[in-house]
Amino acid sequence: MAYDLRKVIDELKTHSGQYHETDKEIDPDADLAGVYRYIGAGGTVERPTQEGPAMMFNNVKGFPDSRVLIGAIASRKRVGMILHHDYKTLGHLLNDAVTHPVSPVEVSKDQAPAQEVVMKASDPNFDIRKILAAPTNTPQDAGPYITMGVVYGSSPDNKQSDVTIHRMVLEDKDTIGMYIMPGGRHLGAFLKEYEAQNKPMPITINIGLDPAITIGATFEPPTTPLGYNELQVAGALRNEPVQLVKGTTVDQLGIARSEWIIEGEIEPNTHMQEDINTNTGFAMPEFPGYNGVANPAVNVVKIKAVTHRQDRPIVQTTIGPSEEHVSMAGIPTEASILNLVDRAIPGKVKNVYNAPAGGGKLMTIMQIHKDDEADEGIQRQAALLAFSAFKELKTVILVDEDVDIFDWNDVMWTINTRFQADRDIMVLEGMRNHPLDPSELPEYDPARIRIRGMSSKLVLDGTVPYNMRDKFKRAPFKKMTNWEEYLK
Structure with a gap:
């Protein structure tokens, strides 16, 4: 079977102390992150915290048909287990993967479990805030955040594509606020091309993924220049191509073995206040350990559809300053430094x-x-x-x-x-x-x-x-x- 999050969870279950499930009800509004802070967040999270197991919350208040997983890679040793490699040389592993890429492949819809259920935003009852169990990290957050959603986007001529991770807040029933750091992501370069033509940019937001994808997606220039699709890194890590599928409502590809795919468009030259619903002045906790300041002008994503797996789809999330961010951002940076200095x-x-x-x-x-x-x-x-x-x-x-x-x-x-x-x-x-x-x-x-x-x-x-x-x-x-x- 091809690698996906469920296969990784099955493997983690074979390692003592690396995975835990609970059926006790949890409120996704600050309680879920508050509990995991003590159990396994680590990183720069306020003490007390520790390195602990990944946790699956099976009973999420308000979302009876969904589950939430947190901390899958909130341990470097666990990342080593997931990637079947010595945790001390993961930088070398990723350096080898980025220099020997394996391109993704497109599959048909009947081979894409991420599209087993399709919900259109045109339905009058559609409300992303009632569909997706996106948690808040703290009571001061600007709203529920997608923290581990991999965004797939392409240039207007479809000759280049890329995947990136951004902080994304659910603002309205069909609206997401996305913070694209200036100059820091290839997605932003593609968006500028769309905005020059005053056209919306079609994207997919893919949630619940094999960690090889989320880790590989965080490579940045100069290691992966504009046009280098980082899904190739995950393909090399697994020695099998990542599977993609055409969107149901947008002209864009999604990751076929995701738990969820949000199909949408980034509106051209349009922005909104990130904390428009709370006015707290804060976004969410960020990796240095402090609350991120709410951005007055985040990009606006209009949702066209949400697709997901049939059997209790998993929302994968993280705490901003946790060890999980270190795994996602730090290990690819290690690989990039090794790549650069070894050439020089x-x-x-x-x-x-x-x-x-x-x-x-x-x-x-x-x-x-x-x-x-x-x-x-x-x-x-x-x-x-x-x-x-x-x-x-x-x-x-x-x-x-x-x-x-x-x-x-x-x-x-x-x-x-x-x-x-x-x-x-x-x-x-x-x-x-x-x-x-x-x-x-x-x-x-x-x-x-x-x-x-x-x-x-x-x-x-x-x-x-x-x-x-x-x-x-x-x-x-x-x-x-x-x-x-x-x-x-």
Whole structure:
């Protein structure tokens, strides 16, 4: 059977502690996220939180025919299980996938479980807010959000297509507000072409997917340039093409094995207030751990139809600052950094980790290999390469090969014993970063932050000078091959 979310869930059930279902009733309005915050959100979510199982809520208040899944990839180790790969080298896996793409294929409607049920927005009783169990993360949210919907769009001539993930709020019975970050998504480039012709842009929003799709969809330039359809990454990860199907009401393709497909059109040159129904001033919690400010002018999507699976379709959701965002945004960025630095300085960066403390975007830890004295300084060039390509990156920590980049104690041990602040800090001022970081407001530092989203970048170089490496050897404990026998 082809890979989809249900196949992944069946596999997770075979791993102890990775999946849990509950039949206890849950309100999707803030309660669902509030409960999962304690059970398994992790990331930059307000403490207390932890790494825990993915959770299926089978009894969602107001939605008797639907289920909600959260946290499927809110654990790097679980992502490794899902992709059948060592979690420590997932960046290498995705780098290989993006460079050996497998193109999607189109299937007929009778092969598309996502279209087993079709509901047209032209029906007078249609109301997306009563159909889709989209949760709110907090009581201050602008409304119910689609947080893990993969948007499929194409250029007006249909020669290029792309998939992206955006925050999307249910505004009215047939209206979605979609935030497209300026300059950050290929979808925005296609939309500008449609708007130049004053034509609506047909899209599908695909919900409830194999995580290989949602992770692959978050690749960005320069790794995946305009016209590179990231569904090819998922195809490579699964060694089978992602299946697509023609929409029932729009001239666009949907992902055939989704749980849900929303068919719609982005209206040209039209915008609306994101929190028009609540006026709280907030959108939803975002990956840095703070509430995102409601945008005064999000794009407007008019829904034409909703299709879904027959058997209790699953709404897949996430908490904005959770470990799930780290998996979606961080692992592809790791792959992109590895791809870039290996072309420029091959063999010098052994591994990369975009840690949860940076939400998967703001921080990376780079494991450096030095062959001889001539490599001294190459580690800082690697950091500069990462900054040049990924403007959302704010902090780079450089460590040696003997440091476990996935162990914060080991990383901070490096900063405490292989680092002197007066010589091993690099600060780069006046650069671009992510506007969701609240320290990047002009009032925070009027002299250096002229407009929102400017930042200083930081490099902490914890690598040992090559000619002093003998002074920094770790205590040489005896290597034991039978140590596990003493736990029996």
